[in-house]
Amino acid sequence: MVKKMAVLSERQKLVLALLVRDYVETIEPISSGRLVKNYQLDFSSATVRNEMAVLEEKGFLSQPYTSAGRVPTRAGYRYYVRRLMGEDQLPAHIQEMIRHQFYQARHDVDDWLSLSASVLAQHSMGAAIVTQLHTEKARFKHIALLSTRGRQALVVIVLSSGEVHQQTLVLDETLSQEQLSGIASRINQLATGLDVKELKEKEPEQAGSLLKEIFEVVLNTLKGSEVISSGEVYRDGLANMLSEPEFSEPEKAKQTLEIFEDQVMLDDLLSRTVFGSDTPGVHVIIGGEDTWDQLEDTSLILASYGKKDHAMGAVGILGPLRMSYSRGVSTVRFVSDLISELISESMGS
Amino acid sequence: MVKKMAVLSERQKLVLALLVRDYVETIEPISSGRLVKNYQLDFSSATVRNEMAVLEEKGFLSQPYTSAGRVPTRAGYRYYVRRLMGEDQLPAHIQEMIRHQFYQARHDVDDWLSLSASVLAQHSMGAAIVTQLHTEKARFKHIALLSTRGRQALVVIVLSSGEVHQQTLVLDETLSQEQLSGIASRINQLATGLDVKELKEKEPEQAGSLLKEIFEVVLNTLKGSEVISSGEVYRDGLANMLSEPEFSEPEKAKQTLEIFEDQVMLDDLLSRTVFGSDTPGVHVIIGGEDTWDQLEDTSLILASYGKKDHAMGAVGILGPLRMSYSRGVSTVRFVSDLISELISESMGS
DNA sequence: CTTAGCACTCTCAGCAAGAGACTGCTAAAT
């Protein structure tokens, strides 16, 4: 589905671009005079007014009330991001700084993700989300059973993608670590390398209820992993986002917070954008794009990380419509590339 | 340190109690007349006014401006919670409902915790925090090494308390699951049942750099577990809290959010209250209690769960000063007792 | 010690007036 986009003259594009940039900084309706003065345009404010009127008619600008300055509409932001916004690189010294932080957490992959969230939050002045997830057709690789305390046991399942699932079980009776290890190695012998279908055939008929029970857990894990769903989600910078003036209205703040907390929404969003589309790179979702009503006043900048054929997760930031898109895009791109790089490096050749 | 508390007449206590309750519901300054009318007091508004003046002088009430109604101060809330508030039980049908939810998640201990957060958030209309943590002197119990993908490996360490730690490592070379299992069982033979000190003596001199490296990880884990620190933290109901009118001022909202996000603060708070004190039960922290400046406009209701000698974690809710303390306390108490019960049950005899 | 009565204080909503900020339009200039 390709949307028809109105054709704008060069000067109209210029006016729109300047207006968006200025508005993002000042959060105040921008007047024609201001634009001319601030950017030393070589045409007059009356001309700008005429162009603004056209831009308004095409739906890119709006006025809070008659004869106030203009404000970009959702469509205005979209046009700006897709056609007008230059693609800045993140300044070299900031790149260096971020790299440095990552190399310090060299040994723990989970740390990379939570660090990413923190870095994104910091550099975007907004809220950040980082997910783990799995899209590859899953095969069973390995299971470990660990006795923790009393009747509790921890089940850790590793899939061929490298993804790890775990779950605490409460058993019917207390079992020693040796007994659990025994069960685990039986399952490992039985199931290594199999996918869901193959696994189902091997299901033990009546081989002791516990073995069967744990087999069930494995099966469910594999089944569950066929759905695109983010596992653990790292969030950061909520406070940043809520200090944006647009969220001083409690209603909007609440709305946006619910998105931030709502895993289901997030999964839907990711599978329909970064993971659903075949164009790689950074995706910008502005005001819900007429698809997600709840996101009316929120924009997201998202990107996947990991290899194309088995993407491993997504990173992104979340902010008001009026956010610095160019800064955001370059930050998200840089971080997602960096994680991809670190991960592929750590996977050896 | 026992604080001297002003002595109040019975009638003053009554006025304070009614005022707090009424204010919590209405969020409006309470006038003398209103109190008399609403609760059919058998003395006049003038009398109430006199009592209010006394209460104000003692620091329990304040006026937003000359001749408006009265509002409780932090000290007022404290006196109310410690001396005046009755201890309601959670209504039976709600207890039943919550129990039901928990029994549905019977098999996964982690689910209990995230469910607790959700239940607390729902029933308190505030934000909820649930932590895992460890206080017992830790001994090593078991380790598992799992090959995930390429050079990445997952280290899972179980301590004698039943606590589980895990970490992803990036190895120098790709190792097979068999090789990793071999290393794990060597460490298990070597270290099972030992504490930090004993473990240090057994440290392998030069037995292959990988074995040594993983041994380091075990050591650090044990060391780390001597500090009181919450592990994973479950949060819920943020949106609830931010829809409270007192947080419509962005500054306060931000302040409180930072607490919600700040792990260090939370650890400090917990170790100095629920885990630091020898009185068991529910702790109410009102407006930071002159100790935590950031909590000026926030109250917390906290309780630990698990057995006394090896407490396993804390649950709590977080809201504005003007929160329903009696409801909150009974909810937190019920949930923490319920988790304790479920856990001790699942630990067998 | 309690209470009725009253003067006083302070907020809040409403209204009017003036200033300021921009726009839209028209007519002249390029």
Add this chain to the structure above:
DNA sequence: ATTTAGCAGTCTCTTGCTGAGAGTGCTAAG
């Protein structure tokens, strides 16, 4: 045909004022 200066018109925002209402503190009587 396009651009621009000029100007009337529109809308917001601030300020000051007024009257109503709510609630207190004080005083003097019960």
